[in-house]
Amino acid sequence: MLDEKKKDEFKAKFGKQLGKIKNDKKLTFRNIAKNCDLDSSFISKIEKGTENITLETILNLLYGLNVQPGELFDFCIELNKDDIRK
Amino acid sequence: MLDEKKKDEFKAKFGKQLGKIKNDKKLTFRNIAKNCDLDSSFISKIEKGTENITLETILNLLYGLNVQPGELFDFCIELNKDDIRK
DNA sequence: ATTATTGTGGTAATATAATACCACGTTTTT
DNA sequence: AAAAACGTGGTATTATATTACCACAATAAT
Numbered sequence: 001m002l003d004e005k006k007k008d009e010f011k012a013k014f015g016k017q018l019g020k021i022k023n024d025k026k027l028t029f030r031n032i033a034k035n036c037d038l039d040s041s042f043i044s045k046i047e048k049g050t051e052n053i054t055l056e057t058i059l060n061l062l063y064g065l066n067v068q069p070g071e072l073f074d075f076c077i078e079l080n081k082d083d084i085r086k
Numbered sequence: 087m088l089d090e091k092k093k094d095e096f097k098a099k100f101g102k103q104l105g106k107i108k109n110d111k112k113l114t115f116r117n118i119a120k121n122c123d124l125d126s127s128f129i130s131k132i133e134k135g136t137e138n139i140t141l142e143t144i145l146n147l148l149y150g151l152n153v154q155p156g157e158l159f160d161f162c163i164e165l166n167k168d169d170i171r172k
Numbered sequence: 173a174t175t176a177t178t179g180t181g182g183t184a185a186t187a188t189a190a191t192a193c194c195a196c197g198t199t200t201t202t
Numbered sequence: 203a204a205a206a207a208c209g210t211g212g213t214a215t216t217a218t219a220t221t222a223c224c225a226c227a228a229t230a231a232t
Binding site: 133 | 207208212218
C-alpha cells in the first residue's frame with residue numbers, strides 16, 4: 001500500500017517545508033540547532049529528506065523554528081481518490 | 087530545554103487529535119489499521135500517547151484516516167514567549 | 173586577503189521504534 | 203443469549219532513529 005517512493009516523497013516534502021520556514025525566518029541550521037538541542041548536520045539531513053524522524057524530534061524542530069505543528073505540516077499529499085470515507 | 091513532560095504532552099496531544107478525527111469519521115482502530123498497514127493495537131497505543139512514532143508511521147496514519155498532514159497536526163503547543171524570532 | 177560561518181556527508185555507539193503476534197474483558201450486533 | 207467486533211495491554215525480535223562527533227569545500231563577513 002505504501003511503497004518506498006511515497007515514503008520518500010513525504011519525507012522530502014516535510015524537509016522542503018522545514019527549509020521554507022527556515023529561509024523565511026532567515027535562520028541557519030546551526031541557529032536552529034542551538035534552540036532545540038539537535039545537531040545542525042542532523043537538521044541538514046532532515047531538510048534533505050533522508051531522515052525518518054520521530055514525534056519527539058519534530059517537537060524539537062517546532063521549538064527550534066518557533067512554529068506551531070500545523071505550520072510545519074502545512075503541505076499536501078496525494079490521498080486515494082477511490083478511498084471513500086466520511 | 088525539552089523535558090520529558092513536554093515530550094509526553096506533545097505525544098498526548100497528537101494522540102488526542104488522532105482520536106478526534108477517528109471519532110468524527112466514525113472509524114475504529116481495526117478499521118484504520120486495515121487501510122494503512124498498521125496493527126490496530128499499535129494505533130490504540132498511539133492514541134493513548136505512549137508511542138514516539140516516525141514520519142513514515144505518520145504517513146501511514148494519514149492514509150488510514152484519509153486526511154492531510156495539516157489536519158492531523160491541527161493543534162497547538164506552548165512556545166517560548168521570550169524566544170524572539172521573526 | 174583572512175577569518176568566520178555555513179551546508180553537508182560520514183560514522184560508531186546507543187537507544188528505541190516497528191512489527192506481528194496473543195489474550196481478554198467490554199460493548200455492540202444479530 | 204450468542205456471536206462478532208471493539209479497545210487495550212503485553213511481548214520478543216528485528217530494524218532503525220538518535221546522538222555526538224569530525225572534516226571540508228563553499229560562501230560571507232571583516
